[in-house]
Amino acid sequence: MTRPAPHTRAEYPYHHPTPTRWADNDVYGHVNNVTYYAYFDTAVNAYLAARGALDIHAGAVIGLVVESGCAYFAPAAFPxxxxxxxxxxxxxxSxxxxxxxxxxxxxxxxxxQGHxxxxxxxxxxxxxxxxxxxCAPRWKPCNPADCRLSAGRYVPRSFRAGRVFLSS
Incomplete structure (x- = not known):
């Protein structure tokens, strides 16, 4: 198995602020590996909920996580x-x-980083x-190399074939 190289901020068009909590640290003094999955889940669901694509209480359609993975490169810790x-x-x-x-x-x-x-x-x-x-119409093709920082998050400069871009 080939270990992935760490990605850069510029490769991600949307960023969700995530403060660490005291409880995130484990006995080794860094954020525990399972906590990263909670960060992932929170970022995606906050993005969807803020755009009206997720109603956790009454929505007719819900998203179930069927696969996940994460690679770790450097420690993070509270605070x-x-x-x-x-x-x-x-x-x-679907x-x-x-x-x-x-x-x-x-x-x-x-x-x-993970998925x-x-x-x-x-x-x-x-x-x-x-x-x-x-939510589906909001996902547009975007080449991460064409993203720029604006108001604390990355947005596309132009749209080309490549990864799917999450618009605001």
């Missing part, structure tokens, strides 16, 4: 401020592969359903 970069690596008719990276304040290289896959399903039947209409 550091982090941000979680978010992009869409693959978009299917599934999305989110790619995420965690960045320490003042660092442009990821201390951890998870949401399969969208009908809340009641749990059968696959199309990606929620309020």
């Amino acid at each position: 550091e401020s982090l941000s979680v970069g978010l992009r869409v690596g693959r978009l299917g008719s 599934s999305v592969r989110y790619e995420l990276a965690v960045f320490r304040e003042g660092h442009d290289t990821a201390c951890a 998870f896959v949401h399969v969208y399903v009908d809340r009641d039947t749990r059968r696959p359903a199309p990606c929620p209409p309020p």
Whole structure:
């Protein structure tokens, strides 16, 4: 298995501010590995909820995580401020592969990066359903090299084939 190289902030068009908590640290004095998955989940769901694409209490369609993974490159610890970069690596008719990276304040290289896959399903039947209409049209092709920093997050300079861009 080939170890991935850490990504940079510029490769992620959306960033979610993520403060560390005292409880995030483990006995070794750094953020515990499982906590990164909570950071990922929070970043994606905060993004979707803020744009009306997720109603956790009454939405007819919900996203179930069916796959996840994470690679670690450098430690983070309380009381550091982090941000979680978010992009869409693959978009299917009923599934999305989110790619995420965690960045320490003042660092442009990821201390951890990973992915998870949401399969969208009908809340009641749990059968696959199309990606929620309020979010699917917002995902547009974007080459990460064409992103620029604006108002604390990366936005596209132009749209080209490549990764899927999450618009605001």
